[in-house]
Amino acid sequence: MPPTPRSLSLFAALFPLALAACATAPPPPAPPPPGGALWSVYETQLKTAKYIDLTHAFSPVQPVWPGFATASFRPAVAGATIPGYVAKGKPFTYKDHGFIATSYVLPTDQYGTQLDPPAHWDERGATISDLPPTYALRPLVVISIADKVARDPGYALQVADIDDWEARHGRIPEGSVVMVRSDWSKKWADSTAFNAKPFPGVGLAALKVLHLERKILFHGHEPLDTDSTPTLEGEAWLLHNNFTQAEGVTNLDQVPEAGALISIGFAKPKGGTGGFARYVAIAPADWPHGVSVIEAPGAPLPQQPAPLKRDAQGVLVPTP
Amino acid sequence: MPPTPRSLSLFAALFPLALAACATAPPPPAPPPPGGALWSVYETQLKTAKYIDLTHAFSPVQPVWPGFATASFRPAVAGATIPGYVAKGKPFTYKDHGFIATSYVLPTDQYGTQLDPPAHWDERGATISDLPPTYALRPLVVISIADKVARDPGYALQVADIDDWEARHGRIPEGSVVMVRSDWSKKWADSTAFNAKPFPGVGLAALKVLHLERKILFHGHEPLDTDSTPTLEGEAWLLHNNFTQAEGVTNLDQVPEAGALISIGFAKPKGGTGGFARYVAIAPADWPHGVSVIEAPGAPLPQQPAPLKRDAQGVLVPTP
Numbered sequence: 088m089p090p091t092p093r094s095l096s097l098f099a100a101l102f103p104l105a106l107a108a109c110a111t112a113p114p115p116p117a118p119p120p121p122g123g124a125l126w127s128v129y130e131t132q133l134k135t136a137k138y139i140d141l142t143h144a145f146s147p148v149q150p151v152w153p154g155f156a157t158a159s160f161r162p163a164v165a166g167a168t169i170p171g172y173v174a175k176g177k178p179f180t181y182k183d184h185g186f187i188a189t190s191y192v193l194p195t196d197q198y199g200t201q202l203d204p205p206a207h208w209d210e211r212g213a214t215i216s217d218l219p220p221t222y223a224l225r226p227l228v229v230i231s232i233a234d235k236v237a238r239d240p241g242y243a244l245q246v247a248d249i250d251d252w253e254a255r256h257g258r259i260p261e262g263s264v265v266m267v268r269s270d271w272s273k274k275w276a277d278s279t280a281f282n283a284k285p286f287p288g289v290g291l292a293a294l295k296v297l298h299l300e301r302k303i304l305f306h307g308h309e310p311l312d313t314d315s316t317p318t319l320e321g322e323a324w325l326l327h328n329n330f331t332q333a334e335g336v337t338n339l340d341q342v343p344e345a346g347a348l349i350s351i352g353f354a355k356p357k358g359g360t361g362g363f364a365r366y367v368a369i370a371p372a373d374w375p376h377g378v379s380v381i382e383a384p385g386a387p388l389p390q391q392p393a394p395l396k397r398d399a400q401g402v403l404v405p406t407p
Numbered sequence: 408m409p410p411t412p413r414s415l416s417l418f419a420a421l422f423p424l425a426l427a428a429c430a431t432a433p434p435p436p437a438p439p440p441p442g443g444a445l446w447s448v449y450e451t452q453l454k455t456a457k458y459i460d461l462t463h464a465f466s467p468v469q470p471v472w473p474g475f476a477t478a479s480f481r482p483a484v485a486g487a488t489i490p491g492y493v494a495k496g497k498p499f500t501y502k503d504h505g506f507i508a509t510s511y512v513l514p515t516d517q518y519g520t521q522l523d524p525p526a527h528w529d530e531r532g533a534t535i536s537d538l539p540p541t542y543a544l545r546p547l548v549v550i551s552i553a554d555k556v557a558r559d560p561g562y563a564l565q566v567a568d569i570d571d572w573e574a575r576h577g578r579i580p581e582g583s584v585v586m587v588r589s590d591w592s593k594k595w596a597d598s599t600a601f602n603a604k605p606f607p608g609v610g611l612a613a614l615k616v617l618h619l620e621r622k623i624l625f626h627g628h629e630p631l632d633t634d635s636t637p638t639l640e641g642e643a644w645l646l647h648n649n650f651t652q653a654e655g656v657t658n659l660d661q662v663p664e665a666g667a668l669i670s671i672g673f674a675k676p677k678g679g680t681g682g683f684a685r686y687v688a689i690a691p692a693d694w695p696h697g698v699s700v701i702e703a704p705g706a707p708l709p710q711q712p713a714p715l716k717r718d719a720q721g722v723l724v725p726t727p
Contacts, residue, residue: 121578121580122577122580122665123691124452124666125452125546125668125689125691126546126665126668128448128452129544129546129580132445132448133668136445138539138540138541138543140540142675143675144536144675145674145675145676145677146677146678153487153489154487154489154492154493155483155485155508156486163475163514163515163516163517164514165474166471166474166476166515167473167476169473169474172474173474181529186528187526187527187680188516188517188680188681189515189516189676189678189679189680189681190512190513191511191513191516192511193513194483194486194510195483195486195508195510196483196508196509197508199675206507206711207506207508208501209501210501210711210714211711212708212710213708213709216464217709218708219458219698219703219705220459220697220698221698221699221700223670223672223689224449224689226442226446226449257441257442260442260450262700262705262706298706298707302704302706303706304704304705304706305705305706323505326506328707329706329710330706330707330708331705331706331708345442345443345446346443346444346446347445348445348449348453350543350544350671350672351670351672352670352671352672352673352684352685354465354674354683354685355465355520355685356465356466356480356509356511356683357465357722358480358509358715358722358723359509360507360509360723361508363674363675363676364674365674365675367543369445369544370445371444371445377540378539378540378541380541383540383541384541384582384624385541385542385582385624386618386622386624386650386651387618387648387650388524388537388649388651389533389537389649390531390532391526391531391533394531395530395531395532395534395678402677402678403678403680404678
């Protein structure tokens with residue numbers, strides 16, 4: 088590894104130790120860590136980091152743009168007869184087949200926490216399956232307009248808000264994801280309130296600065312639209328200029344304004360015009376919110392408090 | 408940042424420089440990098456890393472377990488009439504409405520590249536929306552059985568294969584994801600060949616070593632089932648013991664056996680028994696496969712070579 092700004096900074100920090108050691112022989116070099124540099128980064132920084140999910144779980148009862156319908160969740164049924172095991176059309180059950188699965192009717196890909204590719208608005212735009220794998224992990228910037236939105240629900244992010252953020256934290260990193268915190272996601276459980284206008288927006292001038300000058304990967308916001316202008320001018324500009332955006336994100340109030348990473352995942356339907364996404368923030372170990380791998384290792388997982396049964400909407404919930 | 412194994416190793420590497428500098432005054436400490444340690448890791452290691460997508464794009468024509476049906480892709484239609492704009496049931500079009508969206512009928516969540524939570528087989532198991540956000544980024548181990556599968560398509564990963572891997576690379580890191588490379592994914596475009604039995608498996612004894620002794624997060628494989636035993640003994644053991652697994656992954660022949668990370672994303676339906684997943688490997692900068700952020704920044708995205716039109720299956724494809 089060549090010296091980098093970070094390793095030079097480390098060098099400076101360790102320099103007094105080196106001076107103290109001048110009178111003695113240098114210690115033998117340490118063996119390289121197993122797996123190399125990326126595994127070392129995992130062990131030293133990512134394992135103790137705090138993970139915060141920025142994703143709403145989607146369901147048949149939730150806010151959606153009024154021109155679309157909501158989803159249906161149903162038990163998966165046999166698509167073909169397998170003699171002695173299941174007849175075509177019969178639902179799979181834990182008791183009779185040893186497993187279940189779920190069937191989804193999703194009338195739109197603009198549903199819940201999502202990633203919008205240009206093809207959503209532009210017949211020459213990239214689809215969700217065209218996005219390169221470098222949409223996986225980026226620096227995360229959070230610019231809060233929550234205070235202004237509390238006074239004016241129609242407030243839209245301005246260039247001045249970007250300037251204020253940069254005065255505190257430095258220049259927005261190229262290639263980063265910029266999430267606009269409005270706290271609008273706290274209304275998610277009340278679809279009427281969530282869909283009410285005006286809702287918090289992201290101004291077109293701010294989008295242009297972020298993309299054309301700071302060269303970010305994409306921005307995200309908590310409402311399901313970029314703004315409430317009559318032409319949706321921000322979304323129109325983004326998607327007609329080959330940029331993507333995230334919509335319907337949550338939990339931005341639990342993420343640092345600077346210094347976190349974001350893991351970006353999404354279902355990959357071929358030629359899709361939207362992505363059912365999962366965004367997770369990765370914050371430094373000393374951040375007060377989120378869970379670390381030590382606290383929530385993920386294997387084995389906790390059991391349900393009661394057996395899973397489908398509710399009236401077809402959603403599996405633990406049911407005593 | 409306290410000294411860590413990695414920084415001590417750096418210290419050892421830089422020690423001769425420090426000795427040479429003993430006769431002069433130490434330089435002033437460098438300012439801390441903007442955004443802190445995680446952003447520095449991004450700048451120095453993740454930005455130049457090579458990203459490899461391990462995910463099949465899913466579509467209505469593809470391999471699926473014979474008991475399930477395939478998906479349908481259709482144009483999204485208006486779920487409600489908006490006077491002067493669209494009538495209920497009419498498809499949205501670029502020309503008349505300025506945008507399109509896609510509607511999916513997904514008869515099963517066991518479709519394409521997926522993540523199986525315990526609830527798929529166990530009524531007391533965690534669902535896909537219960538998984539903690541620490542399912543976001545992990546060390547990636549790839550154990551290849553491709554040579555053995557080339558001779559015997561029914562070969563299943565054995566404990567000896569794990570031992571061989573560890574003899575070359577050291578102990579499998581706790582909390583990592585272990586992908587079993589069989590090259591079976593190269594048959595994906597031919598559903599009959601892909602679904603033929605026997606297919607490559609992952610043996611139960613190997614799964615027990617990986618989970619109970621190495622304490623991995625989950626394993627993944629290229630076929631759509633864990634093995635071809637009559638009881639699917641591996642999948643049964645995993646999902647009844649509160650573990651998850653990945654199925655239907657691809658491109659493992661382009662990933663290093665050790666030293667990469669994996670970004671783990673998946674759609675988050677509430678109470679879901681399966682996850683439409685996206686897995687991306689992140690390999691060191693000197694790895695010959697994959698693309699870096701420099702090569703594929705993701706913004707702005709390339710345009711389509713021709714306008715997008717739906718094919719006979721409803722999939723949007725560039726069509727001259």
